[in-house]
Amino acid sequence: MKRTPHLLAIQSHVVFGHAGNSAAVFAMQRIGVNVWPLNTVQFSNHTQYGQWTGDVLPAQQIPELVRGIATIGELGNCDAVLSGYLGSSEQGKAILEVVAAVKAANPRALYICDPVMGHAEKGCVVAPEVTDFLLAGALPRADVLCPNQLELNTFLGRTAETLQDCVAMARSLLERGPKMVMVKHLSYRDKQPQDFEMLLVTASGSWHLRRPLLAFPRQPVGVGDLTSGLFISRLLLGDEPVAAFEFTAAAVHEVMLETQACASYELQLIRAQDRIAHPRVIFEATRL
Numbered sequence: 001m002k003r004t005p006h007l008l009a010i011q012s013h014v015v016f017g018h019a020g021n022s023a024a025v026f027a028m029q030r031i032g033v034n035v036w037p038l039n040t041v042q043f044s045n046h047t048q049y050g051q052w053t054g055d056v057l058p059a060q061q062i063p064e065l066v067r068g069i070a071t072i073g074e075l076g077n078c079d080a081v082l083s084g085y086l087g088s089s090e091q092g093k094a095i096l097e098v099v100a101a102v103k104a105a106n107p108r109a110l111y112i113c114d115p116v117m118g119h120a121e122k123g124c125v126v127a128p129e130v131t132d133f134l135l136a137g138a139l140p141r142a143d144v145l146c147p148n149q150l151e152l153n154t155f156l157g158r159t160a161e162t163l164q165d166c167v168a169m170a171r172s173l174l175e176r177g178p179k180m181v182m183v184k185h186l187s188y189r190d191k192q193p194q195d196f197e198m199l200l201v202t203a204s205g206s207w208h209l210r211r212p213l214l215a216f217p218r219q220p221v222g223v224g225d226l227t228s229g230l231f232i233s234r235l236l237l238g239d240e241p242v243a244a245f246e247f248t249a250a251a252v253h254e255v256m257l258e259t260q261a262c263a264s265y266e267l268q269l270i271r272a273q274d275r276i277a278h279p280r281v282i283f284e285a286t287r288l
Contacts, residue, residue, distance in 0.1 A: 004033070005237060006079050007078070008098070009035050013039035016045045018046075018226075019222040023222030023229070024225045031276065032237055036078070042055060066098045079106065080111070081095070082228065083113050089130050112145075113134070113144070115151050117131050117150065131154065139176055139177055143180070146182045148185045152166065152170065156172065163188060165188065170206070182200050207242055207287055214256050216260060216265075220266060226255065247279065251279050
């Protein structure tokens with residue numbers, strides 16, 4: 001029997017709705033990955049509602065919890081660490097300590113960074129110093145980086161004007177540490193408004209993908225968390241990067257279709273679960 005991959009997912013959790021681990025864990029499990037969730041914050045709901053309750057996990061508890069896993073002899077079974085929403089820059093430093101411990105126990109393990117940064121217009125609240133950590137601390141250590149357009153622009157300190165700009169910017173990030181960059185959502189001057197576009201850049205090439213952009217009164221939250229989680233899961237399950245990229249776009253589209261059909265602000269992961277595992281339409285990535 002083929003071994004089940006194990007992934008340590010360190011990001012936010014909401015009690016109600018779907019964001020961070022609450023968006024990604026179920027989907028990753030549904031397609032065959034054993035996920036170890038470690039929640040950086042526990043909030044009542046995601047911050048884009050404008051009000052929430054809850055707490056940030058003290059940074060020192062992150063490596064402490066992972067030491068507990070090491071003590072029972074399981075850390076070497078961890079195939080990847082995925083980090084997302086951080087409640088503080090101290091948490092980021094603690095995650096890098098965890099990444100080092102996991103890679104010491106399993107040298108083949110990957111570190112995937114979903115570099116969640118604040119976005120005032122969307123109501124995404126992130127401590128400002130977290131961005132500094134992502135730029136200086138996480139970027140050089142990540143094997144796979146999964147930014148959106150805002151985050152890609154922030155890493156490079158400029159705004160992309162064209163698709164070629166986006167490719168060049170993502171490729172420049174490969175020179176600073178990551179082996180792979182997946183831009184979860186492209187936005188540039190000449191992009192067609194009816195399309196949702198994504199980009200994958202590795203040392204061997206660049207691939208661009210389009211799927212339909214579905215209309216919502218308010219765009220659901222957690223789509224990026226779901227995207228990063230599915231992408232790394234498919235890599236761990238043995239897909240080549242382009243195949244993982246195409247599967248991810250298709251599976252996320254299925255969730256968005258169900259969410260739209262339900263007129264919901266929260267992702268309809270449970271209703272779409274079979275189509276997450278078996279998307280009906282695959283969107284082909286084009287090599288640039």
